[in-house]
Amino acid sequence: MKKGLLGTMMLVLSLALLSACGSANKIVIGAQTYSEVKVIAEMYKALIEDRTDLKVQVKPDLSSSPVVINAMKSGEVDMATLYSGEIFNNHFELKTEPKTREEVVEAGREGFAGLGITWFEPYGFENTYAFTVRKEVADQLGLKTISDLKEHAKNMKLGVDTTWLERPNDGYKAFSQHYGIEFGQTFPMEIGLVYEAVANKEVDIVLAYSSDARIKEFNLVTLTDDKQFFPPYDALPVARTKVLEEHPELKEIIPLLHGKITLDKAIALNYEVDVNKRSEREVALEFLRKEGLLE
Amino acid sequence: MSDFFAFLVERFPDLLKALQEHLIISITAVVLGCLAAVPLGILLAGNRSKWLHSLVFGIANIFQTIPSLALLALLIPLFGIGTKPAIIALFLYSLLPILRNTYAGFTSVDPGVIESARGMGYNKAQRLFQIQLPLAFPYIMSGIRVTTVYIISWTTLATLIGAGGLGQFIFSGMGVNKKELIFLGAVSAILLALLADFVLGIVERRVSRKVKPSQSASAV
Amino acid sequence: MNIIEYIQNNWLLLLELTGGHILMVVCGLALALAVGVPLGMVCARNEKLGSWILAGANIIQVLPSLALLALLMLVFGLGFKTVVVGLFLYSLLPIIRNTAVGLQQVDKSIMEAGKGVGMSPLQMLLKVQFPLSLPFLMAGLRVAAVIAIGVATIAPLIGGEGLGREIYAGINYRNDTRIIAGAVPAALLAILADFFLGRLQKKLK
Numbered sequence: 001m002k003k004g005l006l007g008t009m010m011l012v013l014s015l016a017l018l019s020a021c022g023s024a025n026k027i028v029i030g031a032q033t034y035s036e037v038k039v040i041a042e043m044y045k046a047l048i049e050d051r052t053d054l055k056v057q058v059k060p061d062l063s064s065s066p067v068v069i070n071a072m073k074s075g076e077v078d079m080a081t082l083y084s085g086e087i088f089n090n091h092f093e094l095k096t097e098p099k100t101r102e103e104v105v106e107a108g109r110e111g112f113a114g115l116g117i118t119w120f121e122p123y124g125f126e127n128t129y130a131f132t133v134r135k136e137v138a139d140q141l142g143l144k145t146i147s148d149l150k151e152h153a154k155n156m157k158l159g160v161d162t163t164w165l166e167r168p169n170d171g172y173k174a175f176s177q178h179y180g181i182e183f184g185q186t187f188p189m190e191i192g193l194v195y196e197a198v199a200n201k202e203v204d205i206v207l208a209y210s211s212d213a214r215i216k217e218f219n220l221v222t223l224t225d226d227k228q229f230f231p232p233y234d235a236l237p238v239a240r241t242k243v244l245e246e247h248p249e250l251k252e253i254i255p256l257l258h259g260k261i262t263l264d265k266a267i268a269l270n271y272e273v274d275v276n277k278r279s280e281r282e283v284a285l286e287f288l289r290k291e292g293l294l295e
Numbered sequence: 296m297s298d299f300f301a302f303l304v305e306r307f308p309d310l311l312k313a314l315q316e317h318l319i320i321s322i323t324a325v326v327l328g329c330l331a332a333v334p335l336g337i338l339l340a341g342n343r344s345k346w347l348h349s350l351v352f353g354i355a356n357i358f359q360t361i362p363s364l365a366l367l368a369l370l371i372p373l374f375g376i377g378t379k380p381a382i383i384a385l386f387l388y389s390l391l392p393i394l395r396n397t398y399a400g401f402t403s404v405d406p407g408v409i410e411s412a413r414g415m416g417y418n419k420a421q422r423l424f425q426i427q428l429p430l431a432f433p434y435i436m437s438g439i440r441v442t443t444v445y446i447i448s449w450t451t452l453a454t455l456i457g458a459g460g461l462g463q464f465i466f467s468g469m470g471v472n473k474k475e476l477i478f479l480g481a482v483s484a485i486l487l488a489l490l491a492d493f494v495l496g497i498v499e500r501r502v503s504r505k506v507k508p509s510q511s512a513s514a515v
Numbered sequence: 516m517n518i519i520e521y522i523q524n525n526w527l528l529l530l531e532l533t534g535g536h537i538l539m540v541v542c543g544l545a546l547a548l549a550v551g552v553p554l555g556m557v558c559a560r561n562e563k564l565g566s567w568i569l570a571g572a573n574i575i576q577v578l579p580s581l582a583l584l585a586l587l588m589l590v591f592g593l594g595f596k597t598v599v600v601g602l603f604l605y606s607l608l609p610i611i612r613n614t615a616v617g618l619q620q621v622d623k624s625i626m627e628a629g630k631g632v633g634m635s636p637l638q639m640l641l642k643v644q645f646p647l648s649l650p651f652l653m654a655g656l657r658v659a660a661v662i663a664i665g666v667a668t669i670a671p672l673i674g675g676e677g678l679g680r681e682i683y684a685g686i687n688y689r690n691d692t693r694i695i696a697g698a699v700p701a702a703l704l705a706i707l708a709d710f711f712l713g714r715l716q717k718k719l720k
Contacts, residue, residue, distance in 0.1 A: 033683070033684075033687045034687065035688070059674075060680065060684065061671055061680055061683045061684055061687070062593075062674060063466065063469055063470060063672060064469060064470035064471075066469070066470060066471060066472035067469055067470070067472075067593065067674070069472075070472065070592075070593065071593055071594075071674060074592050074593070076592070076593060076594050076674070089471060089472070090471070090472065091472070159376075159457065161470075162454065162455070162463070162466040162467055162470050163466070163467050163470025163471050165467060166467040166468070166470065166471045166473065166476065167470075167471055168471065171471075187376070187377065187457045187459070188454060188457070188459070188463055188466075188467065189376060189454070189455060189456055189457035190455045190456070190686050190687055191687065192686060192687030192688055192689055193371070193376055193456065193457060193686070193687075193689070195689075196371075196376075196689055197375075197376050197457065200375060202375045202376055202377065202457075273688065274688055274689075277688070277690055277692070279524070279525065357702070360661075360665070360701075360702040360705045360706055361698050361701075361702050362665060362668035362669075362678075362679065362682060362697075362698050362701050362702070363665075363668075364668055364669060364679060364682050364683070364686070365668070365682045365685075365694050365695070365697060365698030365701075366698075368682065368685065368686045368691075368694050369691060369694055369695070369698075372691065444577050447579060448578075448579035448580055448581070448582075449579075449580075451579050451580075451581040451582060452581060452669070455686065456686075461582075462581060465581060465582065465585045466672075468585075469585070469588075469673075474589055477585050477586075477588075477589060478586070478589065480582070480585070481581075481582035481583070481585040481586045482582070482586075484579045484581070484582040485578050485579060485582050485583070485586075488577050488578060488579050488582075489574070489577055489578075492577045
């Protein structure tokens, strides 16, 4: 019996070690927790596996963009989608003060090249932070822009994702200074929960992600960033420079989605996954076929 | 190192707020758990029907095996986000350990002792409060200690459903790539759990000492 | 979409996740056995050293899982490795303690008999005590397995795999079906592990 136990342990250990290796011809695409990046990841998986003999593994639900970037730096993730505004999140020192969309993307390209990550051209949509309230509240308090919140904010409960309160340059502190607005109470939570939270009146206002389909689904209204606090957040593909050198065929495939995903298309993709509850893979394949990128 | 201390001083008010949120959730959950599980355990110990045992323990066991993250999230449709679902989910988690220990404590009481008490004229309530409960208390205390540490541990996830707590530092730290935040959150949660274990351990030992050595409780 | 439909449409994904979950747990347990059993033997022979080892393992047990995993992440980075180290740490106490107890409860008369036949202490340990203590070790492995399966559900939060992925996705999509699709297999895994290891434990008696 003892021998049997020992033998089983050895077998199990060797199996475990074996499966840990064998990652030579595999590309790992990392994705954050929201639908559009996961769908895009599945799109690239389909494209890469269709046009090359590389295998692709998608690693979804990495809790935030910095986690994805760290995973890329350590080689655990090879490709991902980032948002241009991420350059303001302390990943490298900004030598310029980029303001326009193009300037932000350029600054990102330069800065991240130093980290071994190559930035490609944007897909065509932006996903920025959007202060969102219920329609009745907007009508009742006459809220159209963020500045309109000034007198009301201290009586409001704000729902946010788990990191906005801590973000250095585009987070709560900097926002407060820029607009002179402070909220009564803040409730950080998983971003997916904020839409229902505000729709169900558990909080009064939330900082949603602008391309999320649930804004429309729950009949919510977003407020305009009249003082232009939030930087651009154009979505774009990124890849580890080293992996591109090892597999130059990827340089042909990644730009295939350039300009193909407008904001309306992004919202539609999100809608299929978040509201119609379809799987990311299904939605990705459907999109690629419609765009003629896949049979 | 001095940077970290400066950081700690700067964030101290936030730390206190998170600690308060964390404690409110954990303590409320454990107290509610005791209020439910101790009487239930006493009832089961005095009851013969096997199927009732299996039913109650079975249900408590099921809550135990459901991953905490899932239980927290599944209660949202019923109770919304924030501290309410968190407390209820953790309350459900606290049931099995406290129930099991109360039951073990009460069944460990020597039937002879109860008999002699009955012979001496103690009625049911007196037997319960003056004989059985004191003898079973070390077991119950042990269960409360284990449960409290356990609940403090899982409360770190409550931040994901909007309930705040020390977990907030860990998640936001991961989100903005700030090691000090992660460290602060993790170490605070660890210290809190260790402190609770230590303090409740002292209480448990003191309670056990009052009881005869032959009835000393073993940690379950 | 109800749960049956979802599982039917996504059974391959769920199987992959379950496999990943089991792999993490098995690796953690294997390491814990490799380290914990020898440590348990030390505890059984040397009371002073043993009390230190057990105290250490006890403290690890008290640490909140997310906090410990987060600290490990600061050192080891995200992913599989870190999760396995965490699971290894949490599995130590049940295995060390049960190995020690199992070894210590071996009947003195059997030990005498071994000595009488001319066995060295080491031979007695390996050929007599250890086999007789296997039921206890099994009990410890059982407890460790259930704990590890539970802790592994938060692995995705630090970049690991496993059924926690579905749970997390379900939270983000407000899709309770997915939460259940992740939670129920995890719960079943724990129940099955407990059951089968329990059977194994009885067989070893």
